[in-house]
Amino acid sequence: MTKKPFVGQSAIANGLLDLVHTDVCGPLSIPARGGFSYFITFTDDHSWYGYVYLMRYRFEAFGRFKEYRLEVENQTNRKNKSPSVGPRWFIGYPKETAGYYFYDPAEQKIFVSRNAVFLEKGFPSDSRHDEVLIEESNEEPHRDTKTSFEPTVHTDSVPVLRRSTRESRVPDSGFVGLTSQLDNDPKTYGEAMSDIDSDKWLEAMKSEMGSMGSNQVWTLVDPPKGARPVGCKWVYKRKLGANGEVTAYKVRLVAKGYTQRPEVDFEETYSPVAMAKSIRILLAIAAWYDYEIWQIDVKTAFLNGFVEEEIFMDQPEGFTAVGEEQKICHLQRSIYGLKQASRRWNTRFDEVIRGYDFIKNDYDPCVYKKISGSSVAYLVLYVDDILLIGNDVKMLGDIKAWLSTQFSMKDMGQASYILGIKIYRDRSRRLLGLTxxxxxxxxxxxxxxxxxxxxxxxxxxxxxxxxxxxxxxxxxxxxxxxxxxxxxxxxxxxxxxxxxxxxxxxxxxxxxxxxxxxxxxxxxxxxxxxxxxxxxxxxxxxxxxxxxxxxxxxxxxxxxxxxxxx
Structure with a gap:
């Protein structure tokens, strides 16, 4: 039913889903990827959280509405009280608000609505003479609910403002990609082999290849007809400590994701990381309540994700299988460098951690909470760095032990340095400093x-x-x-x-x-x-x-x- 335009500005709704704004846009002059020419939006007036659904045709709007309604009703435990469009009797005009008074003979009640189509062409003897087609306002009383809800991205309805599919450089740890331009790390396999620390780089490469084998990242196959394998390269990084000293020589085998073809080698690529403000908020809470702050590093995190597409890759330089030089790698796992690698890892971690009764935060999808009696634990994920914060040492120990059964982990002990930030604590005074x-x-x-x-x-x-x-x-x-x-x-x-x-x-x-x-x-x-x-x-x-x-x-x-x- 066509809704009438709003005139002026009304007060903000008192609760979630009391009022939802929706609009359909299209057809677009240039269809989006996948042939989508329309999109529909739903925006909650109270929280201003919004959903966007792409559509190929305008008639899909009602189906998208049903999809949206099920999603938000499930999140907020509120039900849509507006009935379907139907005949009601017009009885007058309200003084305090815009709209009309209507009488519902079925439920024997009077209500106000502003969305109506008057049927004025019937004869006086017509039983529909005084009826109108209206859409009733939601009269459900306000309930105490969560102050907001977070939209869920559906696999078959991608938001219109798509995340960039450009390959992002994900830091192993430290300075969020900025220090790569400041250090003199080898850029190629040849430079690494001629570097003063060549023996350390070689040892790190062997360790990386060992991880590839233990995780069954690929199988060697003869090149299928028409296959276009992506290239790969070695990435070298001296990992620095809090005082700038070299603490480890890290090597990653990285796929050349820029050669991947959209909708052939990958589709969705977006993967969240914990926001810096979320980390600071939790550290402030930990300082105030004197919580434990532990740090864990996930080894070869991206290798834990599974590849859904069929992707082939060249064999790594310096580690070509003897006697099988003509073969290529058929990827089974999500190797570093693939455009979808971080998304696959994040999806896998999310499934695993929620299976251990952690609840995802509505505002930051990389912050999780678990409560058991008087014990509370927070988990923060930033790519492959994990912070565990809580008030029960035994509970944190159990979480850490359980995570170690799911992924290859490195226990970093008490958190002292994360994402380029030094953490100092004076627990006797319940103070925490960041620099x-x-x-x-x-x-x-x-x-x-x-x-x-x-x-x-x-x-x-x-x-x-x-x-x-x-x-x-x-x-x-x-x-x-x-x-x-x-x-x-x-x-x-x-x-x-x-x-x-x-x-x-x-x-x-x-x-x-x-x-x-x-x-x-x-x-x-x-x-x-x-x-x-x-x-x-x-x-x-x-x-x-x-x-x-x-x-x-x-x-x-x-x-x-x-x-x-x-």
Missing amino acids: QSSYIEKVLKRFKMEHSKRGLLPMRHGIKLSKKQSPKTDEELKRMLNIPYASAVGSIQYAVECTKPDVAYALSVTSRYQACAGEAHWGAVKSILKYLKRTKDMFLIYGGGELILEGYSDASFQSDDGDAKS
Whole structure:
């Protein structure tokens, strides 16, 4: 039934699913992958969580609605009370709200609705004379439910705003991919064999091949007709400790995923990781309640995922099977480098951990919780790094032992260093400190600021940036093209998310000009880096005070000369 347009703005709904907005868009001028030309959206007015379903034809809308209704009713334990469209009697107009009064003879009740089609063409003797086709408003009283719910991605209905299928570089650990440009690790098999640490690299490669064999990652087969095997390469990384010392030589055999063909070698690629703010929140809770914080590393995590597509790969350089040089690898497991590898691993881990009675967090899909009596445990997953946080040592030990039966694990003990963040604890005072001194030193070196002066403030007083300071001449444009402005902003952003909220405002201002940065904007970014040099050894401290969430915001529309946006 066609709904009438809303006029004006009404109050926000009091509870989940009290009011749901929906709209159908299409046909699209260029169909999406898979032949989808329409999409339908459902948005809850209370929480503003939304679902998007792709459709090939407009008539699929009702089927998508039923799919959506089942999903949200299951999550919120609320039922749709609106009946199907049917005849009711119009009896008047309400004074307090827009719409009409209707009488339902079947249920003998009066209600208000604004969605109606009046049947005015019948004769007076027609039994339908005073009837209208209406859709009743939901009169279900408000219930106490969860404050929000998280949409589930359906395999046969991909969100219209698709995640990029471009291969993402996933860090083994440490500095989220930034340090790869700062270290002198071998880039090829030949460089590794001529490196001063060649014996260590060779030992690591043999260990990697051992993992491939024990996990039955592939089988050697003769190339099938028409097969297009993807290439592979060795990736070398010196793993650093909290003080920058080399703690391990890590080698990964990585498939050249950029040669994979969409919808042939892969489909879905998105895989979540724990948000930095989720980690900080849980660490703050752990500090306040004096919880245990343990760290576990999953060895060759991606090899735990199973490949659903038929994929062939070349044999690894330096480890070609003697007498079977002409054969190729038929992949059974999700090797590193495949576009779907991280998704396959995350899906497998999610299935396993929920089978052990862990409950996934609604807001962060990589945070899990388990409660047993007075014992509570939190599990945080960041690719292959796991944090276990809880108040019961025995319970945490049981979880760790059980995980070891499912995956190959390395027990790291008490968490002291994760994702480039040092963790210091003073349990007698229930204090926990976080710092990224090593990470910041590497960022300063990368942008040639390691010998600069130390700044007192992240943004100098009186500095006012605007688009008017963008390059005007070809010479200025050419100079700014050689300045890694966006890269510097991104490097600072990671520090802000983890341990440096004090430079959040300065970063917010400078990040507005990434598309039109000039000398003044670059100077402001360097001021932030100078300030980070001065404060790199300082800590973000949790504990000591009350466990209260406080938020701060600032709107300054008039100070923006560009477009008056805060």
